[in-house]
Amino acid sequence: MPQETVGYVELEWTCVHCGTKNEGTRQTCSGCGAPMSDSQKFQQAGQETLITDKDLLAKAEQGPDIHCPYCGTRNPAGTAKCTHCGGDLTGATAREHGEVLGALKSEPQPEVKCGFCGTMNPADAKRCRKCFSPLGSAPAPAPAAATPAPSRKIGILPIAVIAVLVVACIALFALMTRTSDTTGTVNAVSWQRSIDVLQPQPVSHQNWRDQIPSGAQIGACTREVRRTQDNPAPGAQKVCGTPYTIDQGNGLGKVVQDCRYNIPDDYCRYTTVEWVRVNAVVARGNDLKPVWPTVNTSSSQRAGSQTESYQVTFIAGDKTYTYSPRSAQEYARFTPGSHWTLQVNSLGGVNTVARAQ
Ligand SMILES: [Zn+2]
Ligand SMILES: [Zn+2]
Ligand SMILES: [Zn+2]
Incomplete structure (x- = not known):
């Protein structure tokens, strides 16, 4: 996703020695003079305002500061000799950078209470406006990339419902596949053929x-x-x-x-104008000679798709079974009065049929 630069803001850091909050660009604590070490992290100010100062903007784009390998003092990127001890900064390591600190705090933030005298101070104040005590706070914890969503507990009830459904499916499958053979006689046959009329x-x-x-x-x-x-x-x-x-x-x-x-x-x-089914012509019969109905379409109509269905009724003892042949060829074999071996499942459906010997 393309990233767009909105601007730059000044960060801050909290002195580990005296707790004073310092402007990010300060290299030594305004409270006790201690230098900021490379292990200390920058944090967002209580309220962030985009900076307009040209020098600060230039510094922002200069790259990360470097720490003097001899005295630890922070020096701007590109400095040749340490501003504090004069040590050679060739090969000095750059500060860590690039970490996402959090959403821009552009909205006014709640005031901060001075821990010493109790006076309320603006969120971005570094020192109490009454007693001048440092308004430090522990460095904010690094913002989590994303709060892990609370693990969703699947309720007991849905599991029970699923279990019941699985058992029901297995039972139905068993009933449909468990078969017994019986001999039936063709008692009746019927066919139906239809052709859609389109307009x-x-x-x-x-x-x-x-x-x-x-x-x-x-x-x-x-x-x-x-x-x-x-x-x-x-x-x-x-x-x-x-x-x-x-x-x-x-x-x-x-x-x-x-x-x-x-x-x-x-x-x-x-x-759009399309061919739509407006009617269907149907032919039915109770013999073994199915025919297609005649379609008398008007000049604006035409015949559409065809459907056919066949049914055979068997008598076996005092029971009646029905079977649906899949094609006209199969249907033609069920001469009324002929005998067939039926494989009947537990639900009374006919799974397969075969001519009886
Ligand atoms: Zn300090
Ligand atoms: Zn130094
Ligand atoms: Zn105070």
Whole structure:
């Protein structure tokens, strides 16, 4: 997802020795003078404001600060000799950077209470406005990338329902596959054949404008998001996520947001003329000679799809069984009065039939 820079903000750090909160760009504590060590982390200020100062902006893009290998003092990127001890900074390691600190705190934050005198102070104050005590706080814990969703407990009830359904399915399968053979005599046969009658009629649909077949009559259209992409396009609508602050390693934070582009398009109703089933002609009989019905279509009509179904009734002792042959060829074999071996399942259905010896 493309990342867009919103601007830069100043971070802060809390002195481990005296608890004073310091501006990110300060290299030594304003309370006790201790230098910021490389193990101390920057945190977001209570309220973050985008900086406009040109020097600060230039520093923000300079890269992470480096720590002097001799005295530990923070030095700006590219410094040749330590500003504190004059040590050679060639090969000094750069501060860690690039960590996402959290969503930009642009909204006014609640005031902070001074731990010494109880005075309320603005969220971004470093010292109490009354007693000048440091308003330090423990460095904020690194923001979790995502709060793990509480593990969803599957209730006992759904499991019980599923178990019952599984048992029911197995039982049904057993009943349908457990068969017994019986001899039946063909008592009656019947067939039905039908042919659909089609006629051109207007049918309405919806689709994107460029997907509508030519010749269709286009009705009302609405603008809808057809797809989302990373790159801008004419007419595209930019959608950005919440801005968040990234540690630059030099006391400043880069504020970025992830943006994508919604591409709108016309989604339209349209009408096309299609062959629609308006009627069906049916032929039925109780013999072994099925025929297709005659379709007398008008000039605007035509014959559509054909369907056929066959049924044979057997008598076996005092029971009656029905069987549906799958084709006209199979149906033709069931001469009334002929004897057949029926494989009957526990539900009374006929699984297979075979001519009796
Ligand atoms: Zn300090
Ligand atoms: Zn040094
Ligand atoms: Zn105070």
